[in-house]
Amino acid sequence: MLANPAKVRMMLRTYGKQLTSAKRLARFRRALKLARSQDEVxxxxxxxxxxxxxxxxxxxxxxxxxxxxxxxxxxxxxxxxxxxxxxxxxxxxxxxxxxxxxxxxxxxxxxxxxxxxxxxxxxxxxxxxxxxxxxxxx
Structure with missing residues (x-):
């Protein structure tokens, strides 16, 4: 079965966006943990x-x-x-x-x-x- 190149690109772009969102969420969670652990100044x-x-x-x-x-x-x-x-x-x-x-x-x-x-x-x-x-x- 042949895959349409446009559909493959769109699928990869969607996966890339999902990956970016997951990384953003991971950075946010790390920042929250770090903020809670630091003393308030x-x-x-x-x-x-x-x-x-x-x-x-x-x-x-x-x-x-x-x-x-x-x-x-x-x-x-x-x-x-x-x-x-x-x-x-x-x-x-x-x-x-x-x-x-x-x-x-x-x-x-x-x-x-x-x-x-x-x-x-x-x-x-x-x-x-x-x-x-x-x-x-x-």
Missing amino acids: TISRDAKRRELVERIAKEIIENLIVSNTENPMVHRILHRLESETGKHYVFEYPLDGFDVQILEETERGPNEVIGDERLHVMRRLWDITLESVDQTML
Whole structure:
């Protein structure tokens, strides 16, 4: 029996989304356990805000950007990254699920971004996301 390539791709995409959701849930559970085990420390209002901004930025990068969501903030972040670098990037988790994979769209097809360029793109993505979240927070 021959399998339709489009159906296979759709099935793999669905499995990938399920895997991403499972990883997100596992990270959330680990964070809950860690939060319960730490002693409560009083911190300033600015430090609380900074911590919240960083948590939201991390959630945006880990979940929304990789899921190709139609979120307007994600579009602004990716558009700014694209305008600064002059390149269009696609972010996704590979099936092994360890770290986010960055693909650069070129005329010859997608190429994986590695090495120093990958570090630079991730650093810029983090900085842009932090700035965007900080500007939109009350």
